[in-house]
Amino acid sequence: MKKPLIGLTPAHDTDNNDIKMRPTYLRALKAAGAIPVVMPLEADEDELKQLADELDGFLFTGGPDVHPFLFGEETQMHCGNVSEARDGMELGLLPFILEKRKPVLGICRGIQVLNIAMGGTIWQDIFSMTKPEFPIAHTQPFAYHMPSHTVLLTQGTLLHEIAGMDTLRVNSMHHQAVKDLGEGLIASAYSPDHLIEALEMPGYPFFVGVQWHPEYLWENSGEAFRLFKRFVESC
Numbered sequence: 001m002k003k004p005l006i007g008l009t010p011a012h013d014t015d016n017n018d019i020k021m022r023p024t025y026l027r028a029l030k031a032a033g034a035i036p037v038v039m040p041l042e043a044d045e046d047e048l049k050q051l052a053d054e055l056d057g058f059l060f061t062g063g064p065d066v067h068p069f070l071f072g073e074e075t076q077m078h079c080g081n082v083s084e085a086r087d088g089m090e091l092g093l094l095p096f097i098l099e100k101r102k103p104v105l106g107i108c109r110g111i112q113v114l115n116i117a118m119g120g121t122i123w124q125d126i127f128s129m130t131k132p133e134f135p136i137a138h139t140q141p142f143a144y145h146m147p148s149h150t151v152l153l154t155q156g157t158l159l160h161e162i163a164g165m166d167t168l169r170v171n172s173m174h175h176q177a178v179k180d181l182g183e184g185l186i187a188s189a190y191s192p193d194h195l196i197e198a199l200e201m202p203g204y205p206f207f208v209g210v211q212w213h214p215e216y217l218w219e220n221s222g223e224a225f226r227l228f229k230r231f232v233e234s235c
C-alpha cells in the first residue's frame with residue numbers, strides 16, 4: 001500500500017540563512033505510517049499550489065515567532081525573532097491546502113500560524129502580557145520528553161476523542177499562545193491558567209493545532225502517538 005506523503009515546514013535559522021528540521025517530527029510521522037517530506041521555504045505561488053496538490057498532508061512545525069504585523073499588531077517588547085521567508089511560505093501555502101481540503105497538523109508555532117492564517121491573534125509574550133497569579137511554566141525547566149502541565153480537553157472535540165480522556169499531561173516550550181481564535185476554529189484544550197493549548201476546525205477533514213510538542217512524547221505516550229496516527233490516517 002502506498003504511504004501518504006506529508007510535507008513539513010522547516011525552521012529558518014536567520015543568523016546563517018539555513019533551514020533546520022527536528023528529526024523527531026520525521027520519526028513520529030514514519031512510525032505512524034507516512035513518508036515525511038521536508039518542504040522548501042523558497043517557493044513561489046505556483047510551486048506552493050503544486051505542493052498542496054501533490055502532497056497528502058501538512059505538518060506546520062515549531063519555531064520562533066510570527067511577525068506581529070501579520071496579525072495586525074505592533075511588535076511588543078518581548079516578541080522574539082521572526083523569519084519573513086518562513087511566515088510568507090506558511091501563510092501562502094495554507095489557503096491552497098484548505099482549497100484542497102487536505103489534512104493539516106500544527107505544532108507549537110504551527111498552532112499559532114494556523115490561527116493567524118484564519119484571522120486570529122496571539123499573545124506575543126504570555127508572561128508579560130497575562131500576568132497570572134500563579135504562573136504555569138510554559139517554558140518548562142526540565143527535559144522535553146517529560147510533561148510539565150496539564151490541559152483540559154473540550155468534550156466533543158476530535159482531540160478529546162483521539163486522547164480518550166479529559167485531562168492530558170503535556171510538555172510546554174512556548175512564550176506565545178493563541179489569543180483570539182480565527183474564523184471557524186474552536187478551542188479543544190486549555191491550560192490551568194486558561195490559555196488555549198489546542199484548536200481545531202469542526203467539519204474539516206483534519207485541521208488540528210496543539211501548543212505542546214507531541215514529537216517529544218509519542219514514544220512514551222499513547223495519546224501523543226494516536227495524534228500522529230490519526231493525522232496520518234486522514235492523509
Ligand SMILES: [Mn+2]
Nearest residue numbers: 138171172191
Ligand atoms: Mn503550555
